[in-house]
Structure formats: C-alpha cells, structure tokens
Amino acid sequence: MDVCFKFVQDWKEARSKGVTKVPNKKQPMQGNSRRWQPPENGEYKVNVDAAWSQGVDFCSTGMVLRDSSGHFIEGRTMHLPQAGDVLEAEALAIREALSWVKNMEVMKVMVESDSLVAVNAINGVNNYLLEVGHIIDHCRLLLQSMPSVRVKFVRKQANEVAHGLAKMPCSSNCLVIFTSPPTHLVETCNFDMV
Template identity: 40%
Template sequence: MVSSTCANCDSMLEQPWHLFYTCQFAQACWEISDVKNEINQSPAELESFAEWFFHILGKLDMERRQSFVMTLWGIWHSRNERVWNNTSPSANWTMSHANDTLKEWLACNVDAGFDTEKRSFAVGMVVRDFNGSFIICKTSLHHGTALVKEAEALAIHEALSWIKGMGHDKVIVESDSKTSVDAIHSEAPDLTEFGLITTACRVLSRSPSSIKIDYIKRQANRTAHSLVKTALQQACFGISYIVPTSISSIIMD
C-alpha cells in the first residue's frame, strides 16, 4: 500500500499543494528552474494548488510555461521513482531529466486557408523543435468547399497522420481553432462531417498517447498562417526541408 506521507520529504501529508510547492524537495527543484523568480514571488494569500498553478501560468510566456509544467512533471516523476523503484533522485537529477524530456518534444503548428474564387482550401503545418528551430513543413490543396471549422479540423487530422507516418511520437499539435480543439477533446457524439473529422483526430492522437493537441491564439500561430496564405497565393504546395521565405522572418523572430 502506498503511504499517504509525501514520498519526497517523508514528513508531511502528500497533497498537491505540499508535493508541488511547499515540500523541501519541490522548493529545491524550483530554486534551479527557469521560473524561480515567479515561484518565489507567489502571493502569500494563495491557499490551494489550483490557485497557485493558474497564478504562475498567467505570469509566463509560452516557452516558460512549458518549463513550468515539465518541472511539475519532474517532481511527480521523482516521487514515483521513490515509491515504485526505491530510488532517491536529487533535485539536480530531477531538473536535468525534466529538461531532457522536454527537449525531445516537437511542436507542429497547423492552419487552413481558403481560395473562394477557385472553390478550394489549403492546409499547412510547420514542425519545429523545442528551441523553435525549423525542421520541416508541408502544405496541401483540397478542392471543394468546407466550413471553416471543418477545414481547420482537417488540417489537424492531416498533421496527425503525417506526424505518425514520420515516426514521431512526442509532438504537440497547435491550432488556433478553439472550436476544433475543444471538439477533439470532447466525448460528445457528433455525426456531422465536422464531428467525424474530430473523432478521427481523437483516435489518431490516442495512439501513441504522447501526441497532444492544444489551442493557441492566432498571433502565436503566425508561422502556419503565413505558410498557408503564401501557398494559396503562389499555388505551390508540398513538403520543404528548407525554411520557406514566407515564414523565415517569423522563424527567426
């Protein structure tokens, strides 16, 4: 039976607020993290893990949010190492392991665009590593009409299929279509065309389970948006291993 006492310090009741924040081991991890200042400046009136989590999250940009979340994961992973494998990871090992794991992940931004005159639409996707460096991109043209949400969902589906085909299993797919992302994460039945696409996305994302689908704001999705826009304007589609000029300034930004 697993003890109710915190495995990382063996002195306090294991609750989220303690395990991830007030525990001496957690504090040692945060002290060598990229978000040390935000953690140390946490308001004293915060009384729950949820309040603290969302307060810190609201103070960070996208890259440092990833570091914050991976530190939480590292603390939990070290707890499991103690409970199940009878090891004693140090704070330095925990942070190094969390950072190495984070760097294995890729980000894939996706978007869709329309050419109403030609009754067609295009989807595009840009894959980058943790540091934001370009790896590969793809655009494709689809003839016929579709609702905006259907095209956005198709962009996600095509990205998932493409990623799986390349053998990547640690990828975060990012879309600025909140409607599509929410539908993919929902279990509510939907027999419309849109619902069938989002269901297919859900199935693809679950195998492997390490592929994630997240919503991001339009401004954060400029790379994929510019890629699709230029592909439609130039009627040029395909895969590129070189940064296209249409997104080079954004990639370097």
C-alpha cells in the same frame, strides 16, 4: 430506424443550443501566449492552420514541425478538396497534421491549432457539429494510436508560421514540402526563437 431518428434529434438539439460542454470532461486548454513557445526538451511541436474562402469547396493548409530549440525541421503546404466552411477546413488541417506526425513516428509531439472549436471537439471538451463529426472522430482515432501526441489551442499570433504556409499559393491537389522556411517566413521563424 430508431437510430436514425435519435441521430436527427441529437443534431436538432445541438443546433438549437450551439456548442455545449460535455459533462465530466476536462476544461478547454487555453493558449494564453501571444508568441510561439517551444515545446519541452525532447519534444516536437507541429503548428497547423487552414486557409478557406467562401464560395470555394477546397482549402489549403500549412503546418510546420519544430524542435525544442525552435529550429524549423520541416514545413508543408497542401491543397485539400471539399471544405465547406472554416471549421471543416481547420478540422481537416488538424487531421492532416496528425497523419503526418503518425507517419514520422516521432515520439512526443504537441500539435497546436488556432481553432478553439476544433481543438475542443477533438479533446472531448465540447460537442461537435454534425458536419465535421467524421473528421473529429478520425482525429480522435489517430490520437488514440499515439498516446504521447496532444492537440492544443494556441492564439493566432503564436501560429503565424503555419498561417503563412497555409496562405501560400498551391495548385489543385498539391503538396509542397519545405526543409527550410520559405523566404517570406524566415523573419517570423527567427522572431519565434528570440
């Protein structure tokens, strides 16, 4: 019973203060570039984004894997159930991206999201809200099993391909895999490589 009481007290304190810094943790990673940047040689990058609308209990996510030359390797869009708000949708999207990376068994990967709150929570920079704690914990477990995979914040302008994939129509419980960019994203992918 004491554990439950402490849990509720921690929740009330977090809600009253908002998101606060955790002592002895590194500062948040800031994505300063307004353009997509390729990963270092020999690395891969997964950009991920979520699309969510108020009044619905699901979201869609888009993710794209590119190499150090900026070449589109694979993209995905999927419909995920039970997202209650934007933060939950973004956290679910990052979790799906990390699961995808783990299944690919690619060595060095940078996962980028334009959700600063979710990225900071996953990286332990800030406390996270109770509503998404289980998703954040799952992301952290996935990262612990992949020491050469990192999660980083990036500006929305540098995440346009993932955003475009997340906005694509997708029926309930679908997964669409792209081996080349969809027609409406070819120009954005080419712009990123310039």
